[in-house]
Amino acid sequence: MKRTLTLILPWLLLIALGAVPLLLRYGLVESPEVARVCETGKTIACDLRHITVEGFITGNIGGLRIGIFGWVALAATALALWRTRVFTAWLAAATGLVAVVLYCFEPGAVALLVGCLRLVRAQSNGAAPGDQRGSAQREIHAQP
Numbered sequence: 522m523k524r525t526l527t528l529i530l531p532w533l534l535l536i537a538l539g540a541v542p543l544l545l546r547y548g549l550v551e552s553p554e555v556a557r558v559c560e561t562g563k564t565i566a567c568d569l570r571h572i573t574v575e576g577f578i579t580g581n582i583g584g585l586r587i588g589i590f591g592w593v594a595l596a597a598t599a600l601a602l603w604r605t606r607v608f609t610a611w612l613a614a615a616t617g618l619v620a621v622v623l624y625c626f627e628p629g630a631v632a633l634l635v636g637c638l639r640l641v642r643a644q645s646n647g648a649a650p651g652d653q654r655g656s657a658q659r660e661i662h663a664q665p
Contacts, residue, residue: 528644531611538615542622545573550623577624590616591625594632601639610639 549555549570559567577588587595594616601613614636620629 531607531640531644535611535614535618539618539622542619545569546622550574573623587628588620588623588625590620590623591628594620594625595628598628598632598635601636605639605643607640607643610636610643612636614640 549566550573555566555570558564559570576590579589594613597609597613597616601609603609613632617629617632617634617636620626621633622629
């Protein structure tokens with residue numbers, strides 16, 4: 522039971538975290554009601570909307586038009602490729618998910634894919650794909 526919980530918990534957290542950028546995107550950024558309120562007044566929702574929009578608009582570094590969310594996702598991907606740990610793999614997948622939802626598609630997709638693959642690999646304890654059952658399953662017995 523404990524092994525199952527440790528295997529499924531990062532994936533459940535990834536799904537739960539995915540709700541946050543979805544709420545930001547569809548609740549604040551693309552909402553016409555919030556846009557009208559932000560044109561006439563200034564609220565905390567307007568400030569959060571402005572910060573979110575700045576995150577995927579700005580970030581043109583070195584001539585590449587990638588938002589800040591995309592650069593963070595790429596940095597987390599590099600960390601996940603360098604360190605094979607469950608947390609770094611989960612971080613790459615999580616930042617990739619946030620970047621994909623918040624309009625940084627290419628770097629977010631790379632980070633999400635690499636993060637998920639590294640997470641599966643880290644959870645398998647480094648076993649090769651054919652070696653997950655262990656050596657006891659591969660013993661050959663002579664027929665009597």
